[in-house]
Amino acid sequence: MRTSQALKVVGSSLPRVDGEEKVTGKALYTVDIELPGMVYGKILRSPFPHAKLLKVDGGKAERLPGVVAVLTREDLKGLNYYGAAYKDQSIVAVDKVRYVGDPVAAVAAIDEGTAEEALNLIEVQYEELSAVTTIDEALVPQAPLVHDSSSSGGELMGHLYQAPPEFRGTNLCYRFSYSKGNIDEGFKKADFIFEDTFTFPRVQHFSMEPHATVAQVEGDRITLWASTQDPFTLREHLSDIFRVPLNKVRIIVPWVGGGYGGKLAVKTEPLAAALSWKARRPVKLVLSVEESFKTVTRHPARYCIKTGVSRDGRLIARQCKIYMETGAYADAGPRVTQKAGYRALGPYRIPHAKTEAFTIYTNTVPAGAFRGFGTLQVTWAYESQMDIIAEKLGMDALEFRLKNLLKKGEEYTPGDTPVDCNLKEGLLRAAKAIGWNRKKSKANTGRGLSCCMKDGGGTYKVAAAAVKMNSDGSIVLLTGTVDVGQGARTALSQVAAEELGVPLDRVVVAQLDTDVTPYDAATNASSSMVVMGLSVQRAAQDLKRQILREAAKLLKDKADRLRLKNGNIYNSRGQSISLAGFMQRHFGAKGGEVVGRGSYRDIKSKRAVLGSPTTFWEVSWGGVEVEVDADTGEIKILKYVSIADVGKAIHPVQCVGQDEGAVMFAIGHTLLEEMVYKDGQLLNPNLIDYRVPTFRDVPKAFETILLENRNGPGPFGSKGMGEGGLLPVASAIGNAVTNAVGVRIYDLPLTPEKVWRALKAR
């Protein structure tokens, strides 16, 4: 895996390949795409959380000058339903609307103003229905049903899932369960049993770039410029919805201004395509921030966690009951729920465990994939409870954790990949960095720790890449990984450059276009550095093999004794030929190219709980010191230390950037963010009323430590990263607050009001 030569490009924080283009404003995003005859789409959305659709008439709107097409349910004949996990969503509502914001109709017009105006002319008659807008309301017997025939099911992780019969007539969408050992026996053996319930709020991704699509439908060919994280999966969805083969759908991905899971699977792209089909013209559909809030969120969750421990501080049994509110449509809900359920035990040795996780439909905005994918909801609970237990046992929270952490090589569940890092090392470094054993500097300050783990890379990934050498030795990399801002193009280019012995600036990444770019499942789950990184590395190695095989003849040496360095090929006698010179000799002309291909595929295993052992373990630790203002309840973060197990940092500055961004994201969830529903109406779908963290919220002292033990399966020992930093934040802060002022809050976010009330109630 590791070459004996020193790394030249990998491990260096070189200028990003997209840096200049982006900071000069020249980078093209989907919203910048212009096509001849293009018109603009706008969506009419439901004002009711739940209502029958009695009438949808676009006639008046169609007659407004400048309107090119009005799309209503009448136009959906012959089109399939869709969804990331289940096919429960239609392009516009058909029989009823299920949440405030549910698309009812859409208009394409010559400009956005005309399209907006036309929306008001669409005549819709609703018959309001009772709605369920919380998990509790949804689970009441005889509750109004979000989906009347709740025979949910779909393909999940490659297997067809059919909801159990008892879900019929309920708002239950999906259930995941898993157990090991004997949970009842476990609790019997325990000296203490702790039962706590934690909740996690509804939060939104808030990508700087809202959802955007330019669609052009010509005959049976659908071309999309889309701000998406998984163009190939999006292609599958569109192929299925419009009943055309995959090669009739082409997704081109311009630069993407953030995704965080909100641009996975399928969102408003089918609507844009349907509008273009009806308008017979290209359509640009760009959502507002408010509309993105009404398109997808993270799952609000409730986690009832019951843990049995021995007097001497060993975890013996844990029972988890998790409720994930997926809103009006399943989206990725079942998959998120599965991951939440699977990851609910934490990085600990727990012999007896049972987990049950439910997905619940409600009349709210759909919840889907979100950076950390079901994990934040459970880490918040299990790492908070660890402190509760330690306190009750009179143990130091660090000691208690160290006692129970899984060791490297231990199995989290039977059949899964054994733990691939030293969990203790990171936790001790976090404790040290935060001054765990130092005395408190002042009153109302406190420290908290947290240690979290998730199976990284998504489940069952398939990917490929190609690396092409032009006749002048310059390199083009073809990769389906979307650079959503995380720096993937830079890091993957580094891998190719390193393998081929050329400087980074010799590598250019081709535009992502599903017609020509090798297949990749998705840019998600911190997978790219391993899944695509290995594909790229293998493609570069394949290219190298081809070059060296031919160069061996020219340089009169064995291929395996040749070396690529500084854009030249050297033989063992130190003679060399430049790559350009080689190419011209090889092709006998200026033209020609050599292409290497590489691919990656996870293995399937029936022994593994999720059907496929995890690609790697993404492990992260957080240490925090806070100060609580006893008068206002405000929490101030004095210091935050994040530790990321990256295996090998391909681009250290980008890794730190990703990790800091992750922590800030989670600080938002922990202290600030919550989408508030009242009477089925979302009250704060905007950045005035919904506060995301800004630079003012950055901790005073803020540090990321990258653990580089080359313990990852990725190129040069790397692992995926980018989500880990989020996981420990809420619990570390919650634990620090308890440490500071003695109160424990179970419901995020930890607003000043909640802290103040808890202090009052003390």
Next chain:
Amino acid sequence: MRTSQALKVVGSSLPRVDGEEKVTGKALYTVDIELPGMVYGKILRSPFPHAKLLKVDGGKAERLPGVVAVLTREDLKGLNYYGAAYKDQSIVAVDKVRYVGDPVAAVAAIDEGTAEEALNLIEVQYEELSAVTTIDEALVPQAPLVHDSSSSGGELMGHLYQAPPEFRGTNLCYRFSYSKGNIDEGFKKADFIFEDTFTFPRVQHFSMEPHATVAQVEGDRITLWASTQDPFTLREHLSDIFRVPLNKVRIIVPWVGGGYGGKLAVKTEPLAAALSWKARRPVKLVLSVEESFKTVTRHPARYCIKTGVSRDGRLIARQCKIYMETGAYADAGPRVTQKAGYRALGPYRIPHAKTEAFTIYTNTVPAGAFRGFGTLQVTWAYESQMDIIAEKLGMDALEFRLKNLLKKGEEYTPGDTPVDCNLKEGLLRAAKAIGWNRKKSKANTGRGLSCCMKDGGGTYKVAAAAVKMNSDGSIVLLTGTVDVGQGARTALSQVAAEELGVPLDRVVVAQLDTDVTPYDAATNASSSMVVMGLSVQRAAQDLKRQILREAAKLLKDKADRLRLKNGNIYNSRGQSISLAGFMQRHFGAKGGEVVGRGSYRDIKSKRAVLGSPTTFWEVSWGGVEVEVDADTGEIKILKYVSIADVGKAIHPVQCVGQDEGAVMFAIGHTLLEEMVYKDGQLLNPNLIDYRVPTFRDVPKAFETILLENRNGPGPFGSKGMGEGGLLPVASAIGNAVTNAVGVRIYDLPLTPEKVWRALKAR
């Protein structure tokens, strides 16, 4: 080569894959591309045929509101000169202008009107110089020199060419010479010697779509949407001009509205790129018809042909002296001249031959590649002279030709590919179709025959293709062949579909983009069906091998006993799995793809005169019956029969369309077209004064016969075609005119005036 199974897709005239898109007006051409912030380019052109540039000042133009950039010679520092054969051309004129239309400066402005207006504000001072605007003027001793230091040279067919010292101080640009046997001995042995001089006029390609480029330069990355026939070669030129690696230049090719050689190599694309670089914005540069006339033409030529024959009608010796007027810049002139010289002997057995062909600079628009590439000029001469000789010998022109035609397997020149078809067969069919031996139906009518041959496929081609199967079994074809209207996408898709046993509509061709499309040298010289056809076929076969190897396990049979048919894989026991089913089993999920690659490379041989034996021989025959109006001199074509040796017609209707188009093109050259220069000014650069043939000029009876002997090296025995149809037209018509009214005209076009004057002089 040939499978025993009947062909399902190849050989059928299925609907063109681009048909609907084009006839509904939805197909995007370069002119349709819109980019954010895009501005429009216009070129200031020289009004003088030859002048020193004393001053070029863009200051006033730059200050005109709406002007974004003015490009002058000051901006060219650090940029290289360019040209298809020699680097003798700069983006705008530097020291002097060399023809009327030579670019002097350029403007980018917010709209075309402003750009036009700004052109008038550019201050230029010229000092007029004497000009040479004909071959004769250029060759006079002490003639004004188009290029002062005439040390011409460059890379030609992969070899560096250095003009001989005696060219210094002359307007000679290049010389090609070749001889076999002993020319002096040959003429001594001859009973009769014929010496004639024929001329060919300056004609223009007139593509329906003029030259068009959208350029976007960002930092060191140049992206071009270009109407080009050879994006990879264009990429090389831009890489060289702007001194950036190949991977920093990206050429995307939208649909192209005709090329005919006029869009080969490099034309105004560097100017568009330089304007974008200076404007720091994308620039659209679309030439008018008049500007295309001032950008490139076919070479006006003079061919002095001296032939010795025996009394019994055997060709014994031929000496050819050919002068090709290449205008102010070499463009492809040397290569065209080389081909003209090489092809000057015709499809005949001539033991003693010497050919000398010169390229001449003059102060006229540059001449470059043009459908037929140097061949029309020589076929006009040699096939006209064949009739002159036959008449003198008292032989039937058909008999005389049959006596001298090369046989299948004979070598045209030593080391070249032996003749690969039965020349006699085609000629007899042409004669029969035209009623050669029938009595004349009426006065002033006559019949003519012609038989021509050119080495097909260009010289030394390198190409590759990829064929990708998606997880639903649908196919994407990646090919660098440009569909310039000839139907390449359809025909190449047929080859892939045939190999993979799927219907044509399962194949989609990806957009051509040099970043991602496999390398291809050029779409020229009737090469695509062989060079790219074989690449595509091999790529499909590579894909098939991969699929069958894996499918063999599933279907429990040997891979070589499996068959692909109707989108399914069958084993020898008749069991089958669909391609989609196979892909899902193979990848264990919905995603994934399999990619096959194929390539083609001509062989190099020092024995071959041109360094590489021809890929195939493109052979064509024409038979014509004309009626001459003795009062007006007008020639009416009563019947034209074209015979094309296509090996195997992949798409018969497209082959016929190509051939008919070729004949009409040459009818234009023969009867109508000529660019007229007076005092260095081009008088008729427009479609009013320069007449191209229209539907009214289509012969009353018009027939194309495809010879399908599967004698080609291409897929399924195909050969390239599309240029052959042009070659016999002028001489067949000229011969028919002589046959009709007894006059012989040596200078094209055969206008009524010329015929009338000849009749008067009779």
